[in-house]
Amino acid sequence: MCAKKVVGVLGATGSVGQRFILLLTDHPDFELKVLGASPRSAGKKYVDAVNWKQTELLPEFAKNIVVTECKAEAFKECAVVFSGLDADYAGSIEKEFKEAGLAVVSNAKNYRREVDVPLIVPIVNPEHLEIVGQKLDAAQKAGTGRPGFIVCISNCSTAGLVAPLKPLVDSFGPIELLTATTLQAISGAGFSPGVSGIDILDNIVPYIGGEEDKMEWETRKILGALSDDNSTVVNLPDEQMRVSAQCNRVPVSDGHTECISFKFKNQPPPSLEQLKKSMNEYVCAAAKLGCYSAPKQTIHVLEQSDRPQPRLDRNRDNGYGVSVGRVREDPVLDFKMVVLSHNTVIGAAGAGILIAEILLAKNFI
Amino acid sequence: MCAKKVVGVLGATGSVGQRFILLLTDHPDFELKVLGASPRSAGKKYVDAVNWKQTELLPEFAKNIVVTECKAEAFKECAVVFSGLDADYAGSIEKEFKEAGLAVVSNAKNYRREVDVPLIVPIVNPEHLEIVGQKLDAAQKAGTGRPGFIVCISNCSTAGLVAPLKPLVDSFGPIELLTATTLQAISGAGFSPGVSGIDILDNIVPYIGGEEDKMEWETRKILGALSDDNSTVVNLPDEQMRVSAQCNRVPVSDGHTECISFKFKNQPPPSLEQLKKSMNEYVCAAAKLGCYSAPKQTIHVLEQSDRPQPRLDRNRDNGYGVSVGRVREDPVLDFKMVVLSHNTVIGAAGAGILIAEILLAKNFI
Amino acid sequence: MCAKKVVGVLGATGSVGQRFILLLTDHPDFELKVLGASPRSAGKKYVDAVNWKQTELLPEFAKNIVVTECKAEAFKECAVVFSGLDADYAGSIEKEFKEAGLAVVSNAKNYRREVDVPLIVPIVNPEHLEIVGQKLDAAQKAGTGRPGFIVCISNCSTAGLVAPLKPLVDSFGPIELLTATTLQAISGAGFSPGVSGIDILDNIVPYIGGEEDKMEWETRKILGALSDDNSTVVNLPDEQMRVSAQCNRVPVSDGHTECISFKFKNQPPPSLEQLKKSMNEYVCAAAKLGCYSAPKQTIHVLEQSDRPQPRLDRNRDNGYGVSVGRVREDPVLDFKMVVLSHNTVIGAAGAGILIAEILLAKNFI
């Protein structure tokens, strides 16, 4: 067995950073050695720098790591750097890391819309990582050093949406129209300050800043195709797929529920049974590659009338599996159904880990 | 000032019955004298029969009323009987009451789909009560006695949906396509057993039995027209209005939030400003009639990006006003917006009271 | 009828400030004219400065008041200034106001422990306001100008605790030992940031910084006596009353529940019936003075086995009444019972208003 790859985490004291640390504990491929955080935390032991707020205990191995500032120099031995940085800091820091030749897998939104930055839901579009392969090949041919790169994790609500769409468009062609109303968990908003208790107890907040635009835009990138030379992603044009999102924050700790309706371009549409079969039989590429965190069952199609439910179903396949229920015909578009995904796993830190596993399986790191 | 009309309540110990009693306390038009409940409760003082679960105290006047069985004879002096009966009992009891010449305003679903039974959201379609007027006229002409009748209150999620649609179809013509995803409060499910705590805490239940069908069907009746002779309601045909509902139960005590999208038949559609103006300026007929419970402002169009919210906005106009927010263009249909209504007021007992006030204003009782 | 007294509010944009404004709307004795907030808000109309988060709409009268900085000069026409300032600012600002001859009723903790500052739960110890009377008399005799003063509102969890204790100690003598475990609502923590949603959903936080010490200390001041010359309050000595508090934050929006046990110094203790009668018959001095906000029933002793409950009972007497239930013998001390009080009314802004009404009734303002 090969030695584990050394990895690091940026924004290690934040909510996404804490999740990266948990998911990297006892990971078979990666060894977490470098933790970066703000200058306020740098120089302290991690256990003293962090306000740990996870349901699992702070792993022993992480306690005594001395937190460093987010400078590329400190991460130079890392095969991958996972970034849980806030958008306010991610822009410049991730750029510095990339320019220093490092591989960054980022949960921040800053570079998601760059055409040469893969925006990845690892159970959906790992083929977009070929952009990285192309960069590596080009550098090798040019005889220049190994280039750094950034891969972006999608927005959490987008991840849940596109997972079941992928096998559907593969099997039945383009989805022309799509509406999605989300009921999103509060863990997605982080800790500081996150969603205030008085704002969400016995309440719904029918607005999440920027979220609807992200879902509408990112969906068309993730389901888009690579350019011929594998150097960029070409978003689905608006006329091939129009998406409308309505995003709500609900009093749920983890797990985004999405009520979606959609219409295929090709008519007549498939049957309900074909639809369900397509999702049920979908095996994501990460599973085929044997990645450690890949879900055994990518999409769970549930037949009980009142499922999926976040409290009961969010942890399928350790949060890497997506649950779909109530698949039925829609009087307005073709079909409607309910999708549930774990926002901090497949929608954030967990996706980052699986992306890195795929990068490793493809020898891109 | 005229004497108050004597009224009664069926199903008086249940959750809807308790709300009827509260709303009838110190009512200027009605005096509640008769409380009907199951044989188990009959013969007891109301205070001893009820498990009172309201935020207001059990009104003094009701405490010592001796509960009667749900037999028409006991209610014969009532100008109106409000029914909060469960569907299991409402069918036969309400029929008996009607046949005994009584006026019944019912929250039960049993007779909602009868063509000659008005299905009323009092801030939307009180004109459908002309069916009652026509019955009374016909009886008078025929010299037969005053006929009994049933008026049905709509389903709670339907009430919130149709309220803002009414001024829109009045102003801009038919709505051809409509999708609605609801986030419904648990108070709508009653007490026994209602929604279990363990099912709804930190959770969403993406299913409410029969609810989606009710919303899709009732909307087309409420927005339908009277037949020429005012004897029946003609539902909007499916091709004039296709409705698709997705209903969810959420951990909110009171107040249904609905995320809706819709497309007008007439194109191009109105502007956003026209849309908002139409809703803001809508004055319901009950307000024009001067009914006691009618909302001062029927529809509140909110401009803050994160409103309406159930905890903050459900009590507008004592729960008789409906709040609309986030009115914006929709990439798939024409517009999308968020609607909030108080499910136990305009969606249940409160609607019944306002219907009775309208019946009184029209001299139908 | 006399003209209303002009009043002002400090910290007007915060959660306590917003509650002061609501409670002063259409108040028969007071007219709110001056709103003070941070320099960031000063100069703006209140409607533009505030992030209004109340279940009632922002009152019309307040919308166009131009917010001023918290300088005494701007409040000089105010008979009373209500302070909802954070402790970080209250110390210096309230001192300046007092020195400028203004009457300040403050929700901040800064001056609560000064021996010549009355710490008031208005339904419990308004007689401590005689300290103010003594100051006014002294100034009059000395021929100096009307002196300013500060009156402090108690901590919210203390208010609920001492309310039922007052008639008990009046009737049955000192309470020697008292334990209280609180289940406190999140509204008490304010908005910015307040309690985070992810910290309190499906959770209990068994700690509120400083709260236990406040309860243990303030209880002994509020139940203490005036010095002979009415110039200071003498706390109950520790040996006359030992209090132990355990404070928890729970997922409840409004209403503090407290499970208390206590032992009287005089043995044998009263009977259960005497205990309940004493609380039920207690009429607070504010009610006797005819104050507008005084509760009709100060303490509601409930006989149902599962009451009081915050959602059902917190609004008794508009939140000025305290509910007590489950009064029973205690195997360890003498008695145990459950107390419920509305933390933002009798435990914060509401108490301030009632204190001012008492000051007015006593001609101290």
Place this chain on the structure above:
Amino acid sequence: MCAKKVVGVLGATGSVGQRFILLLTDHPDFELKVLGASPRSAGKKYVDAVNWKQTELLPEFAKNIVVTECKAEAFKECAVVFSGLDADYAGSIEKEFKEAGLAVVSNAKNYRREVDVPLIVPIVNPEHLEIVGQKLDAAQKAGTGRPGFIVCISNCSTAGLVAPLKPLVDSFGPIELLTATTLQAISGAGFSPGVSGIDILDNIVPYIGGEEDKMEWETRKILGALSDDNSTVVNLPDEQMRVSAQCNRVPVSDGHTECISFKFKNQPPPSLEQLKKSMNEYVCAAAKLGCYSAPKQTIHVLEQSDRPQPRLDRNRDNGYGVSVGRVREDPVLDFKMVVLSHNTVIGAAGAGILIAEILLAKNFI
């Protein structure tokens, strides 16, 4: 390795029964073969009989087990029968099973107060199982057949309370006075109907029928001693330990929080550090016996000021570990602290499994 012992579950479709099934999945010592439920379920496959409501999926092995009625004959090959029956049925059924020579580990309350029935918190008083050993010895000597017996699991709130008390009384002698206020999760109330959502959302219910009496009584049995001949348990007399409980239901899914105060008989009491050390170093007998489910750390003494919290700490040691925090001196008794335990694990089904593991380790089954 020995063959696994065959076991059965009574009340298999209920909430406790479902938990037994999950905990017996892939258990190294036990093989679950027989599922008993009501006549309504008997004859059906388990998957068709149950309304499965767990966060883990229904285990494959259980799906096709045909449910049987709760008759001893059907369970005769079982080394242990776990009972999750409701109290209404447990009395007669468990008696029948015992008389048929079966070993029953029951979560029902029916036999807890029998002097010859061990009432066991497996991390606290497994030595009380010697009553079973004594019965077996006696039968062997008498040459009669292997006798059946019942072992009772304690009430969930009692389990959390006694866990930290055990090392304290072992180290420092009797606890003379103890007060406990509980904040109990709703999962303890089961499904049908359990706690209603509308009763617990944004609310506290300060009453759980019978619970306080159970805590006060059971604590004195569990901490009591065996009689000289090991045939019965002798409760601690009231004068050696007086317990006062106040029980509340709170909006938490799993995990009971208890705020306790206590006073030792021996004065002066130990120091805070001695107290914490005693709890931290406690190793339960089940761990020494090497039982599969025994917690690695029986009691986790937490030093952070705001812990334990149910959402963060309830799953320590898979729910078999108990967390204690805020250990501090108490102005009224000697000490106060907060205890958190997982009510469905150490307080119900999980305790039953660990009891059976201990019975096996002691060769009592």
